[in-house]
Amino acid sequence: MAQVLCDAGNHVLMWGRSQELVDEVNEKHTNSKYLEDSVLPVGLKATTSLSEAFEYSNIYVLAVPAQTLRENLTAWKSMVQPNALFISTLKGIEVSSMSRMTEIISEVLETQNIAIITGPNLANELVLRQPAGAVAAAPTIAIAEKVQHLFTTPYYRVYTSVDVLGCELAGAIKSVIALAVGMSIGMGYGENTQAMLITRGLNEVARLCAAHNADPLSAAGLAGMGDLVASCGSALSRNRTFGEVLGKSGSMEVAKTQVAKTVEGVASSSAVLEIAHRVGIEVPVIEAVADVVSGLLTPEQALDRLMEITTKAEIFIR
Amino acid sequence: MAQVLCDAGNHVLMWGRSQELVDEVNEKHTNSKYLEDSVLPVGLKATTSLSEAFEYSNIYVLAVPAQTLRENLTAWKSMVQPNALFISTLKGIEVSSMSRMTEIISEVLETQNIAIITGPNLANELVLRQPAGAVAAAPTIAIAEKVQHLFTTPYYRVYTSVDVLGCELAGAIKSVIALAVGMSIGMGYGENTQAMLITRGLNEVARLCAAHNADPLSAAGLAGMGDLVASCGSALSRNRTFGEVLGKSGSMEVAKTQVAKTVEGVASSSAVLEIAHRVGIEVPVIEAVADVVSGLLTPEQALDRLMEITTKAEIFIR
Helix, strand or coil: CHHHHHHCCCCCEEECCCHHHHHHHHHHCCCHHHHCCCCCCCCCEEECCHHHHHHHCCEEEECCCHHHHHHHHHHHHHHCCCCCEEEECCCCEECCCCEEHHHHHHHHHCCCCEEEEECCCCHHHHCCCCCEEEEEECCCHHHHHHHHHHHCECCEEEEEECCHHHHHHHHHHHHHHHHHHHHHHHCCCCHHHHHHHHHHHHHHHHHHHHHCCCCHHHHHCHHHHHHHHHHHHCCCCHHHHHHHHHHHHCCHHHHHHHCCCCCHHHHHHHHHHHHHHHCCCCCHHHHHHHHHHCCCCCHHHHHHHHHHCCCCECCCCC | CHHHHHHCCCCCEEECCCHHHHHHHHHCCCCHHHHCCCCCCCCCEEECCHHHHHHHCCEEEECCCHHHHHHHHHHHHHHCCCCCEEEECCCCEECCCCEEHHHHHHHHHCCCCEEEEECCCCHHHHCCCCCEEEEEECCCHHHHHHHHHHHCECCEEEEEECCHHHHHHHHHHHHHHHHHHHHHHHCCCCHHHHHHHHHHHHHHHHHHHHHCCCCHHHHHCHHHHHHHHHHHHCCCCHHHHHHHHHHHHCCHHHHHHHCCCCCHHHHHHHHHHHHHHHCCCCCHHHHHHHHHHCCCCCHHHHHHHHHHCCCCECCCCC
16 A cells, blocks of 8 residues: 555655664565565655654554554644544454444544545455556545545545445444354355455445445455455455355364454354344345354354345345 | 245246256156255156146246246247246246346246246255245245245245346346355455445445336345355355355456356356346446456455445435
8 A cells, every 4th residue: 555655756755663674664675474576666755753653744544453552642642733534444343342443533532634545455365466456435426536546546436435434344344254154165165255245245334325325336446345356356355265264164263273363254243143133134145254253153054044034135134 | 946935835847958867857857967865755857858847837936047938938828728827936037128027028928927936046055955045036926925825934934025127136146246255255355345245235226116117125135245155155055165166266268167167147247237237327346347257357446446436325315
């Protein structure tokens, strides 16, 4: 994303904790651990100094793990410039509070000058400048358009939205649905089963959006469907891969050992379920994932339960 | 689909033109040309006799090539039983008249007792009884529920809809979008580009639905998103494969030679574009495909033009 911002004509300073990585970006213009031998823009600078980073600009693009956002912002609060704009690239729900990322920013920093940029943006393809699209969502169209202009390049198309809640929920829940899709692959099922889980999972997102007075069509946009389709298609998606191992082995322990200790869909699934139940929405795909993650059901039992639920009208939002 | 109907407890007689295939179904319970060594239900019978087929039941499930439907129905009209129900599994637009399949049925047979069943239902996975979902759409909820009951089995979930127009448009246009996705794969692009084309392509379907007073959310359902995701994920999809060869070679001639003379997305693209333009809807993804198919643009020029269009609000239906 830093490269996209450079390519769009901005001066960009990245902050990072690792001196080694910061030096590599400044000296070799690479990030070999994550982006192999791709050469980053020469104008892209990096620093480990927080004060240098916060003084450089009053537009901050946030890219830290979702569960660490509150703690980081609290530590950084005193360094923030006046009239700062915060742009979140984070996807997830804070498990301890069931908060969305922009809710945390607004709570900790007491500002409404917040936007998110989200969509099917796998880093390894973006760095090759392959054509991609995203949505910039903000409380006002003016902020959304500002973010759109900051990020737009010939290979990166940014659409605007004022449905922050819908786009943010969609982005958080896609990790949970990608886990379900991964499980079905691990259990040996093909495109029909995956497509059903994707479509019915996004139907749950749409109903959840509607129950929160957000736009159900955001679930069908780049933040929801787009991001989910890219995640499910990518062998690099940790949610999908974790689900695959889980579906094949039937064991959370095996998946945690073979893939990663935590992936976002695992961390978020129970919080997302709770958010749905609070507004009285049935979300069988999300619930299936939450029950597998918490050890209540095996992947097979979860899929059996899903298939047994009575089918209704496909769309029953309005 | 005949197997699904058998598994749901119906008595099913298939009609086909090929004596060889009909004999194989009756004697060996296989369809080796299309379904390899899968064993079909023993109760599934087949015939080459049209009169036998039309006398067997007054519920007819239609599965013929889209461009031959009118001609077939006209020939069959005199054999149809009173109060017959027609269930279409066809996806496409009749190029000569720009009609949807249910419009043709209603015109030729002068009935409104029509339904469609559609969704991500690749035959090679259905025959293995892998979990799948579909939508039964009809002018009334009573007809839709009748079709739902006819097809429901433990591995096949049928949702209902009264949005025939939306589901049918979505099913027809998915072939065109799958061509676009295939082209991007052929040009060497990855998940980000595919997800953008899928999402923005379905956004065009949603806007087209809204312009016809159909439900834009049908585009995000099993008939639209679901079917498209399965097509784009399957190496067996002729639309995707045709697009891939087209994207790689840049040549319609090569794709026609290597894949197939016509695929549904190629046949339908100009008709779909015309349907959109009649109601004043801009559909850049569909237009890009139509212009490549008709030789006006190379795949590369078409993608360049897509990326140059000014981005707007992501959702501007309501």
